[in-house]
Amino acid sequence: MITDVESATPALCRLQLGRELRQLRHEAGLTSTQVVRTLICSPSKLTRLETGENAVVETADVMALCEIYRAAPEKRALLLGYAAVTKTKKDWWQSPEYRPAITPTFKAYLGLEATAAALHKYEGEFVPGLLQTEDYVRTIHRRAHERLSTDEIDRLVAVRVTRQEALHRELAPLKFAAVINEAVLHRRVGGPAVMRAQIEHLAEVAELPSVRVQVIPFRVGAHPGMNGAFTLLRFDDAQSIAYLENLGGASVTRRRADVALYEEAFNDLQILAVGPQESLGMIREAIKEH
CATH class of the missing domain: 1.10.260.40 (lambda repressor-like DNA-binding domains)
Incomplete structure (x- = not known):
């Protein structure tokens, strides 16, 4: 209540x-x-x-x-x-400053994210969106959306940064569990300064009570996340939902069989990944590299 x-x-x-x-x-x-x-x-x-x-x-x-x-x-x-x-x-994504940057599919996702009790995320290429710094976000969007104007990029960045408030809200902060590939810590996005600030931020956010970050080391070899990134949204009294995003667009699936596959994959990834404290050690070591 x-x-x-x-x-x-x-x-x-x-x-x-x-x-x-x-x-x-x-x-x-x-x-x-x-x-x-x-x-x-x-x-x-x-x-x-x-x-x-x-x-x-x-x-x-x-x-x-x-x-x-x-x-x-x-x-x-x-x-x-x-x-x-x-x-x-109004929900923040309905305000005029954000609406131009939000597609109908992503708007539906934001509504789900805002009401989820927990969010589980596997990411193999970059720091998960809810844990990104503004400069890191901007670099990714500039590379992914080269035809967009500066104002359009600014709106995309604002959307990403505003979403992160869910981790810090006083009323029922979002419980966020992320498993990331070790490559995420070493892929230089935006240059040394941007990357160093990003990894430092990741280390800081990883210590929040509602956030759990684990790293899949290279030594693990093949793992269930190699088919691509995915997000699981969990609700207190409703079935979990899987969210997938790629170059072709984004989709939400509620099919029990599909969601069960992603839940099993995430559980396996958490087992294969090193624990939160060892992961934090790997993150801090990566700061020195940048």
Whole structure:
């Protein structure tokens, strides 16, 4: 439960509101079909409310559902508070300064990332985005998007840096576990100064209570991450989701069989990688190289 509704993000409020509504329905012993018939709405509308997929939640809908479920007054007030946040505040990626730099697919991903309880990431080529410095981000985008203007690059950098706030938020900081290839520590991106600052930042962030960084040493040889980078988003009471990104675009998969493959691969990578403390030692050694 969110203890400080006013300071919570709309994304978190939508997620918690959905959980609470779903729990109330179960406690009332009602099926989705029964609720839809009483509320006189489409099944998809109730599904979106219970999964937190609506950008804005109407207070009238919440009040109607609370009436159907016979929710206690204090519960109604809490849920209406969640709904109010979705109407009065916007998620950061919806603001005009960021919108031009965010594709529809990535917008959907940001909504998932903002509500995930934990994020597991394997990266073989560069420092994971949530752990990058601004200069490192800028260097990568300049190389990957050579046709973009300076302003467009600036917006991409701003999006990446703003996403990192999830690791430092006071309310439910994102739990982030990353496994990186040892090559990431040695690939010089942006010159010695940029790379040294990046590795120093990586060492600093790796010591946050909510962050775990492990390194796959070269000596391990072949490993499950050699087919490419991937991200797993984990949720408190919902199935995990896998996110894949490459030159051809990005995709999200919810298929249990596919997600299970990536979960197994990440577990294997964590076992093959050296532990967090030894990894931190490797990171600090790499600082000397740059």
